[in-house]
Amino acid sequence: MSDETVEESGRYPFREIEKTWQVRWADASVHRAENESSRPKHYVLVMFPYPSGSGLHVGHCKNYVPGDVAARFKSMQGFNVLNPMGWDAFGQPAEQDAIKNGVNPRQIVPKLAEIYKKQLDILGVSYDWSREINTTSPEYYRWNQWIFLKLFEKGLAYRDFAPVNWCDNDKTVLANEEVVDGKCWRCGSVVQKRPLAQWKFKITAYADKLIEGLDKINWAEGVKTQQREWIGRSEGAEVDFAVMASPNPDNGEPKVENSESGSPLLGLGDKITVFTTRPDTLWGATFMVLSPEHPLVSQITTPEQKSSIESYISEAAKKSEADRTDDTKEKTGVFTGAYAVNPVNDAKVPIWIADYVLTGYGTGAIMAVPAHDQRDFEFARKYNLEIKVVVQPEGEKLDGATLDAAWPGDGTMASSGVIDGIPAGKGEGESVKAAIVHLATLGAGRGKIQFRLRDWLISRQRYWGTPIPIVHCLACGIVPVPESELPVVLPDIEEYRPGPDGRSPLSTVPEFVNCACPKCGGKAERETDTMAGAMDSSWYFLRFADPKNSERAFDTKIANDWMPIDTYIGGREHAVGHLLYCRFFTKFLHELGLCDADEPAASLKNQGMLNAYTPILSGTDKAIKPEEFVHYPREDWIAAYNQNKKPIPAERYVELDGVKSVEPIEVEFSWLKMSKSKKTAVTPDEMAEKYGADALRLYILFEAPFESDIQWSEERMNGTFRFLGRVWDIIMNVIEGSPSPDNAPDPSNGGPDKESEVRALRRKTHQSIAKVTDDLENFRFNTAVSALMILSESLRKFVNAGGTSHPAAREAAEALVLLLAPMAPHLADELWSRLGAEGFLYRTDWPKSDPALAAEDELTVVVQINGKLRDKLVVPAGTSREEQEAAALASEKIQSDLSCLTVRKVIVVPGKLVNIVAN
């Protein structure tokens, strides 16, 4: 862009300035973090991106920009700042691209990384690029493998044949977190259950520690609560129910055995163990329910019930997780024909199966207490099962026969043998403790803490990931690859598509698969699963401390110097995924003695999203892409829709069985996450070209609070652009000492010669320093920008009134530039050097506010009568309580308003207000 065009735009030459300073910063490596430093450390980390083909759009800047402001601010405050960036590049999107384009993802990733890096540089983000990492490089993923081996060594990585979530469309297994409403989070197709040998990490072993650690980290309560619930700790007991002998086939009646005299047990002494948080209600357990997948079901089912049980099981298998867990549906189940014995009262309880009992939680079996659990109650009513009340609420006498809902609340134990009469209550309740003691004496149960959290499924039947460093030997079984042989390098392959059997594409590469057993030297095969991408991001923050280490994952001393992350920035959507995994890893590595920190991030900040006004199908939240429309007069529609908020009739193309046609639709607009695929993406490149990166940065900071969503508007961005133009003009005036511009207001009434004007400007300067410092410290960027606007306005007025070369103007100009530096770094550095200073603002001291200069010498005091504003007074600072009250009462306005009232009481807040209570 030529200078002439810049001149024509009437704005400051932002393109030239931004380019110049980006080159200077890079040449001087100003943003490099020092491993040895006398300055205190500050580690700022923004969650690293997943480079995809579409590159960055301005929505992504919602976290990178504030992260950069935090880093620059801390650096100016004298901290040795670590602000690194890298690429989380293993995983599906890159692989899908590769499949589509027939290229190896390893060729695409570096190109994407280059694009991202360039875009981030255009934004002027102060990353220490010497620490750039790429999770797909063998130098990185060999340490994934190393950590895997450590987990294996400690028994925390294991192979399991549990049923897994299978997406038939993507041909892959999904983690529980990747299943949304029983559907694949990526493609939306229904997830099936399939048994497959998988590698898992025993995150459940850290369940308690993961809950306890939450208390000492400064994360949003919402995120912490989500984690607590996800881990789902509940206290209760396990209870064993003995299964009774098969009913007599002769008469079809179950044979009631006397448990006291003979053994009621079937053959091998089968028992069903259940978990309950209410062992105290055991006397009210009138039946049991197993999940359809429970292993005992086939053994205990009687011949008469066999066919109905089998058909129920096959129906249940067909249902998606979404259907099964929809609690609005009526509960269904089938009787197995078998009975068990309630260990506390020897009652004969029928055993049912029902899909409301989940295989994955507890033992996959429950004791049903219909009187005190609503689900069991509904089930009992439907199938005419006994309802026995064992907790009587205060002042009531419930009867199972007439109950219309379960009573889950407190009360007194009744009909409960040895615990009769004890106060009943969940958790800390005495009755629960007493029941557990009693169970222990019977040998039929024990106290137990149950977690909802499941072990972390790490296996992927995918190409683009870290190979799992395990060898399967016919003779030795599962053998870990020796550390000295790491990395197990991901080979180049031709076909990335997984086979229809769901096995990893790596299984098709004999040179990879076939190997010698590290233990016996015999023929063996490599594990062909790769690791989930979440593995990479679970410890990358430690690698950033020591990214080039070829001997170890990271040096412990260096890691200790940097950890924990002081400010971690990322989206709320990672609350129970990444943010839980990385805490688990940090705790594990801590226990290995590899780092002092046992929590990765001392403080976590969650940014809001940036949304774009997107056309949607009326009555849904489904976006319609512009190319689907037959005609799409966007601007007109938006205007029309905004005016009367009524759907706009339109037409779109549809393709049914290969036949294209046009269908009428109704269109509305809604604020949805900016996205390339919805064609709502605006790139930072084009905005930087048009308005400059500084203006874009300022827009993102100013438009809404950090945690709130932004509704993207280029029109508003124009506002921060104009502000920067004004800053440029004002400070150039100060620098050049030029007289006020032609269109400045007449300086005749009051000029900077007046001592009060000078004092006022200096006050504003020092107040602004204090305000902006506090705001940046607390991520209140929007009000920080506003404070700068106010300061620049004060300076502009002062300059226009002829104060161009006054020292107070110089002081204000310097403060303005310094305070602006973290947010609009290019313009700030340019003006700073034009103001005659040396060096980069990144390493320049943050200004200090002088409280004496910031103090007001006059204060406005509000006078209220009965809380309503009646008058305002200006009093000198330091006016006493009494003087202030007297002045208020002396006010003419107040006198007249009080004329027919009696003063009852006067409240005085010095320097603030006087409230006169009168009637």
Place this chain on the structure above:
RNA sequence: GGGCGAGUGGUGGAACGGUAGACACGCUGGUCUUAGGAACCAGUGCCGAAAGGCGUAGGGGUUCAAAUCCCCUCUUGCCCACCA
């Protein structure tokens, strides 16, 4: 159903329990001009000519004083949803 948020002008948003609407966008009028994506000046919550009154989703409450704290209702966002 549960958990956590949120509801303030035409718009984005400000407001330690103490002047509601800072700062912007937009809009209205004006100045200037090399007619620009300008710049500058003035105005802009609602009703009212004014005095004044009314105003922070709605209704109660606490308080000298409530957008802010408490209770109820409504609306809305996100997350989890048969967890025994």
